[in-house]
Amino acid sequence: MTHPSESISAYLDGELTAGERGELGQHISTCGRCAADLEDLQRVRAAVRALPVLEMPDDVYGQLREDDRVVPLHRNRGVWVGAAAAVVALVIAVAALVTPPASSVTIDQLSSRFGARVSLDPAFGPAKVIVPDFAELHE
Amino acid sequence: MESVPLTWEEVARVYGRKIYNFAYRLTGNSADAHDLVQEVLLRVRKGLANYQPGSFEGWLWRITRNAFLDEVRKQKRRPTAPIPDEIDRWDAATTESADLEFDRISLGDDIQKALLELPIEFREAVVLCDVVGLSYEEIASAVAVPVGTVRSRIHRGRKQLRELLE
Numbered sequence: 665m666t667h668p669s670e671s672i673s674a675y676l677d678g679e680l681t682a683g684e685r686g687e688l689g690q691h692i693s694t695c696g697r698c699a700a701d702l703e704d705l706q707r708v709r710a711a712v713r714a715l716p717v718l719e720m721p722d723d724v725y726g727q728l729r730e731d732d733r734v735v736p737l738h739r740n741r742g743v744w745v746g747a748a749a750a751v752v753a754l755v756i757a758v759a760a761l762v763t764p765p766a767s768s769v770t771i772d773q774l775s776s777r778f779g780a781r782v783s784l785d786p787a788f789g790p791a792k793v794i795v796p797d798f799a800e801l802h803e
Numbered sequence: 804m805e806s807v808p809l810t811w812e813e814v815a816r817v818y819g820r821k822i823y824n825f826a827y828r829l830t831g832n833s834a835d836a837h838d839l840v841q842e843v844l845l846r847v848r849k850g851l852a853n854y855q856p857g858s859f860e861g862w863l864w865r866i867t868r869n870a871f872l873d874e875v876r877k878q879k880r881r882p883t884a885p886i887p888d889e890i891d892r893w894d895a896a897t898t899e900s901a902d903l904e905f906d907r908i909s910l911g912d913d914i915q916k917a918l919l920e921l922p923i924e925f926r927e928a929v930v931l932c933d934v935v936g937l938s939y940e941e942i943a944s945a946v947a948v949p950v951g952t953v954r955s956r957i958h959r960g961r962k963q964l965r966e967l968l969e
Contacts, residue, residue: 669958670954670958672958673954673957673961674939674954674957674958677932677939679938705958705961705962705965708964708965708968711914711968712914712918712934712961712964713933713934714911715828715911715915717820717824718823718824720822720823721833721837724819724837724840724841724844725815728811728845
């Protein structure tokens with residue numbers, strides 16, 4: 665019989681069938697190498713199992729409990745998102761109605777009118793911005 | 804039929820310590836274990852709403868090991884992993900006189916350090932078996948591999964531990 669090495673751990677864990685267990689037990693009783701393996705693995709297994717059980721720190725729950733306090737808002741998230749979207753849509757619609765049509769002015773005009781300093785990449789040609797119609801700029 | 808905890812707080816009460824010990828033995832430090840337990844409980848809270856009756860423990864340990872693997876992937880992208888607590892304690896302890904308590908702690912430290920040197924697949928199989936106390940079948944369900952693979956991983960993990968501890 666070849667050495668059923670992998671079965672030794674399963675044997676220690678009680679994970680073999682009665683038949684497999686009997687076979688392995690018989691082999692170990694006549695095989696010094698497998699008997700030594702069994703002893704070594706038993707020691708390792710016992711050492712890992714003897715690691716102290718650690719207590720969980722209480723503050724693990726802190727953030728979760730904090731989250732629970734805002735759950736009602738999360739539960740109604742769909743309603744709030746819908747309401748916010750409706751308000752934004754309304755503002756845009758009103759703005760579109762009351763804002764006069766846009767016209768084109770140059771950076772130089774803006775700069776001379778408002779004293780603004782604008783620096784843009786000349787590689788993209790003359791800089792232009794679109795702003796609401798300022799009639800006085802064309803006077 | 805297996806009774807299912809209804810809230811994340813019940814899950815935390817019943818399984819929290821086991822999850823923490825699993826997390827600590829896999830990561831080797833309390834900060835990562837702490838974060839991992841929080842992540843697991845967050846996923847449990849989210850997942851309980853859609854939980855389908857079945858093996859609750861299988862579901863819970865699947866979540867737990869997936870959270871661990873996600874954390875490992877994140878750590879790989881972030882090279883500054885925290886130093887395991889044991890190494891700090893080991894350095895401090897080596898300056899103290901040897902007594903029984905020291906022997907107990909240092910023995911545990913040796914095992915913890917050896918666990919951290921195992922490939923992740925072997926480490927999680929050994930920890931789920933020997934720290935958490937799951938059966939091979941439960942581990943197979945949590946890790947989504949055949950029982951034969953679990954058997955092989957546990958055995959190879961223990962053999963490597965033996966070599967590391969020699």
